Amino acid sequence: VIAEVPYALPGEILVCIDSHTCSAGALNCAARGIGPAEMVFVLAKGRTWFQVGETIRYELSGVLREGVAPKDVFLHLASVFGDHVGRNVEFGGPALATLSIDARRTLTTMCAELSAEFALCEPDDVLERHLVERGRGRTIDGAVRPDSDAAYEFVRALELDSIEPMVSRPHTLIHNAWPVGELAGTRVTRAFIGSCANGTLTDLREAAGVLAGRRVDPGVILLVTPASQDVYRRALREGVIETLMDAGAVVTASSCGMCAGFEGNLGRGDVCIASSTRNFRGRMGSVDAEIYLASSATVAASAVAGQITGAHELSGAAVGARS
């Protein structure tokens, strides 16, 4: 909601009691999670401290292929480069302009899962439009850009065309994600679309694109939790919610949903595929359950097939899952 309204603005510093506060980095806001006790300190003092780590820049080029989502980009990054403990992450390059704010939020939110400090996207016209449309006027003027002589620990190229749908195996996503084809056929009993990273309107549309005219496998329960009431209302107006429900998805009130273990907990032996943020053991209920992570499109396709499946592998209607 902080990133959606948005309360987070370019060039500002923001703290909140939530590890995924870095989501607001999509808006060029230096945002990070802090613990509950520290929030008391911030409220009392109006200040806090930060450690300043090295910065790693991801230079995005090309364009995402049909059916490939920003979550796949992230899972690719996590599988290749592993954790980013104490590092700041910067996303820029010519392909940033092809990514919506929702898409950028998936990337910056998920940087918490790399143990990154701050995660920021460079400001551009897409961000400016986003702010103006939400009544934030010329706040883009406060945005920060990298210095021409900025020193990076690494500058890494991310060629979007070369990325394919990815799935992370259970318990950690560090060096643990694989192309969907390599895990295809893994049976699933549960599926979840939601969270601060992937409960956006873009995600719900992606899922609806896959589920339109199809049915969730009788052996699978698919929960869809819009990330906010605003996302829920807009998806309702667009007919997206109806498409999801027609396919047999259970659409819940907006919240963190299964990602925080708030509802629909996994039982012993359950295998879940989720587009949410974490696949930690026990995260969604039983410690004897397994959680795979993937894009909302891959989750929807897997819910239909009853096993891990790429959206492009489903027979029938064409899939338009690019965001």
Add this chain to the structure above:
Amino acid sequence: MSGARVWRFGHDINTDLMQPGHALLRPVSEQPRYVFEANRPGWVDEVQQGDVIVAGRNFGTGSSRPASRVLRELGIGAVLAESLNWLFFRNCVNYGLAALECPGVHDAFAEGDLARFDLASGQVVNETSGISLRGRPWVPELLELYEAGGIIPRLEQEGLIVR
């Protein structure tokens, strides 16, 4: 501090393992019994006051929940790791749990070795083998918070909050 018994853990140990979601709903005093129930059931019964956790890379990855407080309540005296998630580290400072990032520490200790550490210098010594390592020292401002028992006691001392 000297001669603390070491418990050894691997890489990417997350906060949900320390403080599972269901434990968050219970009183703080009851939360320690659920630490590592998923990855090391029964361990909490063997921990003694002052024991030290030695871990690999990325210890404390995950949530903003105050997992450090639960470890402290359990009796853990320090976490010594190859690297620490910095949100977890903040919570260590703020809830008064010693924690050092110390490259090489994971291989330098076997389970049951005795560890000694010093936050101000970053020094870590394996008293069993004699190996000495240098971690990242705490700056004086953070040491002060630690010595005050964490950020809440500090605010109380300053008269800014009342419990």
